[in-house]
Amino acid sequence: MSVRTNSSFLFSLLFILFTFNLPIISHGSDTISANQSLSGDQTLVSASGTFKLGFYNQPGNSSNYYLGIVYNKVSLRTIAWIANRDKPISDKNLAVLKIMDGNLVLLNELQIPIWSTNQNSAASSSVVAVLGDDGNLVVKDGFNSTQPIWQSFDFPTNTWLPGSKIGYNKITKTHQNLTSWKNSDDPSQGLFSLSLKATKEYVISWNGSERYWTSGIWNGQIFRWLPEMRSNYIYNFSFVDNENESYFLYSLRDPRIISRFIMDVSGQIKQLTWLESTGEWNLVWSKPRQCEVYAFCGAFGTCNQITQPFCNCLEGFSPKSVGDWNLSDYSGGCVRETGLQCGNTSVAKFYEYPNVGLPDNSLSVASSSAAGCASSCLNNCNCTAYSYDNNGCSIWIGELVNLQLSPNDGTGRTLYLRLAASQFSKGKENKGIIIGAVAGSVAAVLLLGLMFILIWKRQRRFVGKTKVEGSLVAFGYRDLQISMKNISQKMFTHEELHVATRDFEERLGGGGFGSVFKGVLPDGTEIAVKQLYKVGRAVREFLAEVETIGSIHHFNLVRLVGFSAEKYCLLLYEYMSNGSLDKWIFHRDQKPCLDWETLKKIIHQIAKGLAYLHEECRQRIIHLDIKPPNILLDANFNAKISDFGLSKLVDRDDSQVLITLRGTPGYIAPECGHSKITIKVDVYSFGIVLLEIVTGRRNLDGTRSESSKHLLSLMQKKAREDQLLDIVENLNEEMPENQEEMLRMIRIAAWCLQNDPTKRPLMSTVVKVLEGVMEVDPSISYNFTHAMGSAASVANGHVSATVLHASVLSNPR
Structure with a gap:
């Protein structure tokens, strides 16, 4: 020793x-x-x-x-x-x-x-x-x-960085592949790899053999099956092909963006962009769908696209390695809990899995009946499952791979999984099928199925006529049928949206209102689908949003593509690839994500959008919830106002309207709690947003010191000290020539934040000031009444009974 x-x-x-x-x-x-x-x-x-x-x-x-x-x-x-x-x-x-x-x-x-x-x-x-x-x-x-x-x-290992190449070396005959990690904690080579083929397309393979996804062929601008590249993609891709090698490389259009591709342990290629405001990598897109990844759930595992986790073991099986499954590594699959006994067929049973996507590698067997098909499987010791329907008899020998649980859309088939009879408890007896009873039950099943189809078709004819009215009128909106007549937007079926969103696979975000999912229409149009929660409020906001934004058209307002009212309140918008403004402007202790010229453009466009709502529609539209999360950015960082669920329409003869206090604390104008409101409440909210954009600070930030957690209080203090630029986060990052413009922007914001609504400018005036046609009012005050911190602080809020009407607009500017 x-x-x-x-x-x-x-x-x-x-x-x-x-x-x-x-x-x-x-x-x-x-x-x-x-x-x-x-x-x-x-x-x-x-x-x-x-x-x-x-x-x-x-x-x-x-x-x-x-x-x-x-x-x-x-x-x-x-x-x-x-x-x-x-x-x-x-x-x-x-x-x-x-x-x-x-x-x-x-x-x-x-x-x-x-x-x-x-x-x-x-x-x-x-x-x-x-x-x-x-x-x-x-x-x-x-x-x-x-x-x-x-x-x-x-x-490369699992990450493709800008400037690096994924391709083929013609001299060494080797590929430069991306290969996944084994699991989230083990960077050793995993089963999934991305490689370039001679056809100028990328493919993803499992274990170096099974190809299960392709990007489509490169046409000089985009890959065929990557529609995400169509509209102002953040990357510049280029293809190099010479006597030594062929490869793709890419660069970022804006070098300040931090972005990468990874071959993930999920078997998907993913594009990720770093957002300093959230401290997370933001998923831009991933391909293919999770359940389309070959053998993702391993042998005897099932994949369900609409549940988390995606993978589960078949009945009678359990994970081969629980530790690996906890790390999202399902490649080991599942193993039988009870082994099969070959030769004793009298009590053998099959567990029924209806409505599934069948596994790979089946064998076709000649059989004229379900009983005969079952017997063919039973008489083969290595047979693990069978399926019998109009497509004939199929059996599976050995492991079952790529078994997908399908949605109830009629595309699935039925699989019968062979299990030991001892595994059938009373709770499973209804699923188990005793071989001797198969033939006798087929006729009964067919008869019941025929009766069900006849009843279903009869009900379908009736439901088809009333599916919109029936689903929402049940919530108490008896005038919905009248409201729908005023809506010119395209109405989609719930099934169409299931297809467009791939069963609501890619969630872009959400909040108290509901969730937003990404989708692609058959013509290639990318959309964002907003699903509203909270039935009563959802329907009110659904009608408000469809009737309001469905009738307006402006470059700086998000475009409503359509809606669905079959099962849920669903709104379809144009997809905004750069997400919401709040992800780009808050950069505490960090260099700003966007340059000054881009920020100025965004400010100008928000102002133009609000000016249109307030002054260019036949009926004025008060948005009532202007804030950074409701400002969306397209691929070129053009700003578009979204989320009209709280908006109100006001006839031009009426200058004000009564409302229940709603909105977001910090952005609500002081007068909202105790008087009628006007379009000037949106001007106030714009002032807050403008201040946040210029300073890079949140107007309410509990993580800061007491003296600087409230942006308006800090601005008042710095105005008294004649040091307004001190409120700008990381001021030294900006060039001196921009600082005078920034100071002017802060003064515009202060003008919009005046306590007296009548002293705030119209948004059309703000646009002119931003364009240099007019100057800021020199008599502005920096003594602000702080924005309402909470709706609960209002004792007697007024309740509006105003009926929403679709606005009729002038031509968009």
Whole structure:
């Protein structure tokens, strides 16, 4: 024991002495030279601090360390590349990265090489490794060399970064693939990979063999099956094809955006964009649908597209590895809880799975009856399931893979799963089918099925005529039929929206009103589908929104594509790829996400949209809920006002209207709690939004100190001190020439926030001021009454009985 201990101690001592003979990399360096090494907590940091190279472990696997490149300016640790993904290190302090014989080599804790750039270049003392701001680790012969000996961009792991390439090397006959991690804690190679084919299309494969998704062929601008690329995509893609290689690479149109593609453990290729305001990676799109991923749930697993988790085991089976399933790694599938006994067929039973997408690799068997098909399976010891219908008899030998639970849309078929008879409890008896009873029950089932179809068709004829009225009139809206006559928007069936959204697969967001899902119409139009909750309120807001926005047309108002009222209140809008404004403007302690010119454009467009609502419709429209989450941004960061659920229509002869106090605390005008309101309440809300855009601060922020948590209080204080620009977050990030414009914007906001509504400008006036045609009123006051903190602070709010009418508009500007 003592000899082993002394040997271990001596080895560690020699390693430490050896390491100390190498120069230590200075803090913040981006380079390893031939006489330097990297070990322990030492890191390389790219010149601008964008990426960092070092030794990292995963939270769920703290004993294994990997040499990896991570995003250095992203608060959530995100690994972009790993050198030793299949050979982890157990002690990062004893491992070392250094240049040996012209190669970058990683030695583990036993000083055994476990990874190398493995190039045949001649050894040179001038070889260096440099980490670039693009995340590329480059080995080259000398600091000034432009020709890399080796680069990490040629050997991606699961992440595709801007500037790197995924393609095919014609000389080495090798593919540059993206390969998923094994699971969320294990970066070793998983089962899913993305690769480029000679046909200029990307495919995703399982285990290197089964292809289950394609991007479609590149047509010079987009991939055929990626409609997300059609409208002002944030990337520039380019295809290179020469005698040495063929590949795609991409760059960001706006280099300030942090974005990446990953081959995820889910078997999907995903585009992700970092949002500093939320501290999360935002999913832009993913392909394919989860249940279309080959063998995602493993053997004897079922996939259900509309539930979480997606995977479950078949009846009579349980996960092969519960630990892997808890990490969302379902590839191991499920195993039988009770084994089958071959030869004893008298009490064998099958468990019925109606309405499913059948597994792969079936065998066709000649059989004229369900009983005969069942017998064919029963007489084969390796048969695990059968199916019999108008398509004939199919049986499955061995493992069942890719079994999908289908929606009730008539597309599914019935599978009979073979189980040990002992697994059928009383609760399962209705599902179990005793072989001897199969033939006798078929006739009864057919007869009952025929009766059901006749009854269903008769009811369907009646329901089809009243499906809109019946679903919402039941909620107490007897005048719905009259209201619907005034709506010119296209009405969609619930089934059409199920198809368009792929069973409401991709949730874009939501709140107290409900959820929003992404969809694509048959003509390729991308849409956002808003599903409203809270029945009574939902119907009121549904009618208000359809009747209001369904009749207006302006570039800076989100376009209503249609609606559905069959089962739920559903609204279809044009899809806005950059989401809501609040995700882009709040940047505490961070550089602003959007440049000043883009912010000015957004402010101008919000003002134009409100001016249209207030002054260019035959009936004025008061929005009543202007705030950053209700300002949506398209691919070019054009602003469009959305969410008209609280809006009110006011005849031009009426200057004000009574309402129940509603809206969002912090954006509600002071007069809303105790008097009739006018279009000036929207002007007040616009003032708050304008202030938030310019300053990068939330108007109410409980995470800040007491003196600065309320933006209006802070502005009052700084106005008295003649230091208004102090309220701008990270002011030093802006060029001096912008600061005068920013100060002017703050004064416009203050004008909109005047306590007396009559002293606030019209939105058309604000537009003219923003365009430089008019000046800000010089007599504005900075003594503000704070916005209503809560609707509960109003003792006697007025209740409006105003009936909503569809507005008739002038031509859009």
